[in-house]
Amino acid sequence: MPRRQSPLQSEMVQGTLDMLILQTLVLGPAHGQTIAHAIERGSEDVLQVEHGSLYPALHRLENRVWIAAFWGTSENNRRAKYYRLTREGKRQLAVQTSRWEQVVRAIGRILNPAVEKQG
Amino acid sequence: MNWRRFFRRDPSDAEQREELDFYLDVTAEEYIARGMTPDEARAAARRKLGNTTLIREEVYRMNTVTLLESAWRDARHALRMIRTKPGFSIPALLSLALGIGGNIAIFSVVNAVLIRPLPYPEPDALVGVFNSAVFERQPIHDMPLSLGMYHAYENGAQSFQDFGVWTAGAATITGAGDPEQIATVTMTNGVLPALGVRPYLGRWFSREDNAERAQETAILSYGYWQRRFGGDAHVVGRVVLIDFVPHQVIGVMPRTFQFLNLAPDVLLPQHLPDGPIRSDEFNHSGIARLKPGVTVNGANQDIARVLALWGGADDVRQVVEQLRFKPQLRPLKQDVVGDAGVVLRTLMGALALVLLLVCANVANLVQVRTQSRRREFAIRAALGAGWGRIARELLVESLTLGILGGALGLGFAYAGIRLLVADGSANLPRLAGISIDSASLLFALACSAASSLAFGSIAILKSGRTAAMQNARGASASSEQLRAQNALVVAQVGLALVLLIGAGLMIRSFLALRSVAPGFTHPEQIETVRILIPKAQIPEPERVVRMQADLVARLASIPGVAAAGFASGLPMELEYHNGNVVAVEGRTPVGQIPPNRTTKQVSPGLFAAQGTRLIVGRDFTWDDVFSQRRIAIVSENMAHENWGDPRDALGKRIRIGEGPWMEVVGVVENVHDDGVDRPAPPTVYLRAGIAAAQPGTPAAVRRSVTLAIRSNRAATESFLREITAAIHAVNPNLPLAKVRTLNDVYRGSMARTSFALVLLGIAGAMALTLAVVGVYGVLAYAVAQRRREMSIRVALGAEPGLVQALFVRQGLMLACAGGALGLCSAAALSRWISSLLFGVAPLDPLTYGVSGAIILAAAVTASYIPARRAASVDPMETLRSD
DSSP: OOOOOOHHHHHOOHHHHHHHHHHHHTTOOEEHHHHHHHHHHHTTTSSOOOHHHHHHHHHHHHHTTSEEEEEEEOTTSOEEEEEEEOHHHHHHHHHHHHHHHHHHHHHHHHHHHHHHHHO | OOHHHHHTHHHHHHHHHHHHHHHHHHHHHHHHHTTOOHHHHHHHHHHHHOOHHHHHHHHHHHTOOHHHHHHHHHHHHHHHHHHHOHHHHHHHHHHHHHHHHHHHHHHHHHIIIIISOOSSSSGGGEEEEEEEEEETTEEEEEEOBOHHHHHHHHHHOSSEEEEEEEEEEEEEEESSSSOEEEEEEEEOTTHHHHHTOOOSEEOOOOTGGGBTTOOOEEEEOHHHHHHHHTTOTTOTTOEEEETTEEEEEEEEOOTTOOBTTBOOSEEEEOOBOSSOOOOOOOOBEEEEEEOTTOOHHHHHHHHHHHHHHHHTSHHHHHHHHHHTOEEEEEEHHHHHHTTHHHHHHHHHHHHHHHHHHHHHHHHHHHHHHHHHTHHHHHHHHHTTOOHHHHHHHHHHHHHHHHHHHHHHHHHHHHHHHHHHHHHOTTOOTTGGGOOOOHHHHHHHHHHHHHHHHHHHHHHHHHHHHHHHHTOSSOOTTHHHHHHHHHHHHHHHHHHHHHHHHHHHHHHHHHHHHHHSOOSSSOGGGEEEEEEEOOTTTOOOHHHHHHHHHHHHHHHHTSTTEEEEEEESSOTTOGGGOOEEEEEETTTSOTTSOOOEEEEEEEOTTHHHHHTOOEEEEOOOOHHHHHTTOOEEEEEHHHHHHHHSSHHHHTTOEEEETTSOOEEEEEEEOOOOTTOTTSOOOOEEEEESSSOOOOTTSOOOOOOEEEEEEEETTTTOHHHHHHHHHHHHHHOTTOOOEEEEEHHHHHHHHTHHHHHHHHHHHHHHHHHHHHHHHHHHHHHHHHHHHTHHHHHHHHHTTOOHHHHHHHHHHHHHHHHHHHHHHHHHHHHHHGGGGGGGOOSSOTTOHHHHHHHHHHHHHHHHHHHHHHHHHHHTOOHHHHHHHO
C-alpha cells in the first residue's frame, strides 16, 4: 500500500522513535494518541509520527519493560490504554539521550569542516 | 517475546484493536472540533493511522515464536492434507492405528505381567524356595518343601531375613447365611513378614499361632471382610466357623493385597507339630526375603549346606539320596509369571514385525505421494524454499500422521485390552492388573514417533534428491524410485511370510491339540461341582462315604442325567493332582523307592460320566466301596509299561508305598491329566471310600471331591438348580464350589495356545493384507510410469496378453524374492516359538509350503489388476495425452 512519505519520517531511525516516546512519558502516563501528538507538537510538526511504527514501537518497549501499559479512562471517559515509564525505562532514556548527543556532536564535527570547505 | 502474550495472542490482538479504535475515535473527534464533518474526520483519522491490519500483524508477529509457529502451520497443513487426500490418508492412518494399537496392547500386557514389579516392598529380595529333584530319571525343578525341610531351613538358613511356607486350599464357612466355600492359604508365621505387607487391621500370625494345639486364628482378605462382615470395624476378635471349627479373626489384609497369583478369602496358620516332624509330604511352597546383599546364588549355596545337614538324619537319608535334592531358589516374580513370558515375547515380536510392515507400507504410500508432489517441490525449491524447509514440512506431515495413527491405535488397544481382561480365557497371570498406564502411553508415543521417523525420513530423502535435481518435468527418477519401492515390497512380502508361517504353525499346533483324544468325551456335557464334607460336621469316615454315595444316587436320578460319579480330581484339574509311589508286585525291586504315579480316587460310575472307555475288566461298584475291597484300576499305559498287555494286568497286584496289596480289576484308556499338550501320565485309580490304609494309621476318607454329572442339559440354569436341590437334600450345609463344565477346564488347558493362535492369526492376516496392498501399489505405480512405453508396444503390435504377463511376471518376481527372504527368516526365527508348538516341527514343510503358496497367490492376484490395466491401454489416447 502506498505510504505518505515525509523526508524526515523516512530518516527517523528506530532508536529515535523509542527515545522520543520515552521522553514524552517522562511528563507522566499517556495513551498512544497523546504520545503521537506530544512528539509532533514538541518538534513543531517537523517530526511526523508514522503510526504504522508507533504502535509496534510501544509494543516493543513494553516487551522490554521500559514502559508499562495499563487500561485507564481517557479525558472523554473512554477506556484507553495508557503507558507509563518504568524505572528501567528512565535509565534507558538517560543512556539513549547521552548516546544521541554523542552521535549529534560527532556528526556536527564531521559536517562543520565540510561547511568551511564549501564556504 | 513475551510468553504470556504468546499464549494469549488472540486476546491481546483484541486489545490492540481496541487501542487503535480508540485512537481513531479521539483523532476524529479532534478533527470534528476543527470543523470537519464526522465522515471526513473519520476518513482523515484513518489516513493518519495508516493500515491497522498491518500494525496488528506486526505486533502479532512480535508475539510469536517463529519456529513453533511454522511448525504449527505445517501441522495444520498436514491435517488439511490428511483431510483432503483420503485415498492416501485413510489406508495410512488405519494401518498405522492397527500396527501401533496392536503393539500398545501387547506392551500393556507385557508391562503388567512381566515388567511391573510385584506389589510388595523391595520385591527384588523376594525368592520362591523350591528344590530340584530327580524322579524316575526325570528332573523336576519346582519340588515343594516338606515341613521337615521348612523346620531345617527356618533354623539353619543364614541368608533369609524372613522365611515361610504356604499351601493353597479351600474351606467351608458356615454360621450366618448360606454355607460358602472360600479360597484359603495356609501359611507359617514367616510368610507375611517376608512379603512385607502389614495387615490393615489387627496383626500378623505369630509363632504361637502355628503351634499344634493353639487357638485357631484367621486373617481375612479386605474383599471378604467387606462382603461377609460389611466392613465391620470391630471384626478383630470375632469368631467364625471355618470347616465347622471356631476361628478367631486376628486381622484384615489391606485392599491392595494379593497373594502371588491367588486371591484367598481367608489366611490360616499352618500348624506345626511340637515334636519332630514325621509326615513328609512335599507340598509346601516356600517364600523368603533375602537379607540385604545376599544373591540368589549365595542363598542357594547356603541352603545346600542346610539341606545336606538335614539329609544326614537317619529317617530321611534314603529319600534324600534317591531323589537327589538340590535347592532351587528363584526370584519370586518368576514363580508368579510362570511360562507366560514365552507367549508374550513371541507376540511382542510378531507385532513389532507388523509395525515394521506398516511402516514399510506407509513409507510406500508417502513415497508415491511425494512422487506426485515432485513438481510442487521442484517449483518451491526453484522459488527459494530450502531443502530444510521442505524436509521440515515432510517431517511434520509424517509426525502428524504418526501421532494421529497412534491416537487411533490407543483407542484400539484400549478396546482390545478391555476385551482380553473381560474374557479372561487367555489364562495369563496378573491379568487383572493389565491396563493402559503411563508406561503404555509413553510406549505409544515412542511407537508413533519412531514409525513417523521411519517412513518420514524415506520421504525426505526422496524429496531431497528430487529437489536437488530441480527437474519439474523429468521422468528420469522413475527407475530409481522403482528400485526403492521394489526393495520395500520384497521386505514386506518377506515379513508377511514370517508372520504367516508363525500363524500357520500355531494353527497346526491347535489342530494337533484338538485331535488328541483326551480320555474323556463331550466335555461340554459334563457338569462338575466340587464339594467338601467337613470333619467337624461329620467326623465318622463311614458316614462320609454313605453321604457321598447318596449324593451320586440323587444326582444320577435327575431327569436327563446319563451318568454321575466323583473323583478326588477330574482330568486337567491340576490343583487337585495327587501322586503316590506305587509298587508293582514282582517288578519293583525290594528296598528301592518305587516310581511316583498319578493316583486318583474315583467312585463307581465316574468313568461312565467322564466318557473314559473301559478297555478290559470292570468298573468299581458301590459294593466294592462299602466292603472296602482292596482293588484298583490302572490306565492303559500303566498296564502296558508293567505287564505288556492290558489283559495281562487283571489279577496283578500293586500297592501304595508300604500299604496293603491291591488287585487290578480293570484297565481304562489313557487320560491326558496334565493337559492335552502333555503326555498322558500312567495313572492308578483307587476306589472311593475308606482307603486301604497303611498299617498303623487310622482309616481315612477323602472329604473333598469333584462330582461329574453327564447330561445334555449341562450348564443350563434349571439343571444347576436341580443339582443344588439334590445336593442340599442330602446335606443342607454343603457349599457348591467350582461349578463349571469340564469343557471350561479342557479349553483352559489349551488357552495359551489358542491365545497365541488368535493373536498370531490376526498379525498374520494383517501382514498378508499389507503385503498385498504393497505389491498392488508398486505394480500400479510401475504401470502408471510405463504407460507410454506400453502404448508404444501395443501400437507396434504387442499382444495385450503379453503386456499383461510382463507385469504379472514382475509381481511374481517380487513375491519370489520376498518369499525366499521370508522362508529363511522364518526358519531362523521359528525355534524361538518351538516351546509354543505342539505336534508340529518348527520347520514343518507343509506350513512353510502352504504359507509360501498363499503369499505367491496373493501377490499374483494383486499384480493382476494393474497388469490388466496396462494391457488395456488405448495407445492413441495415451500418446496424445502426454
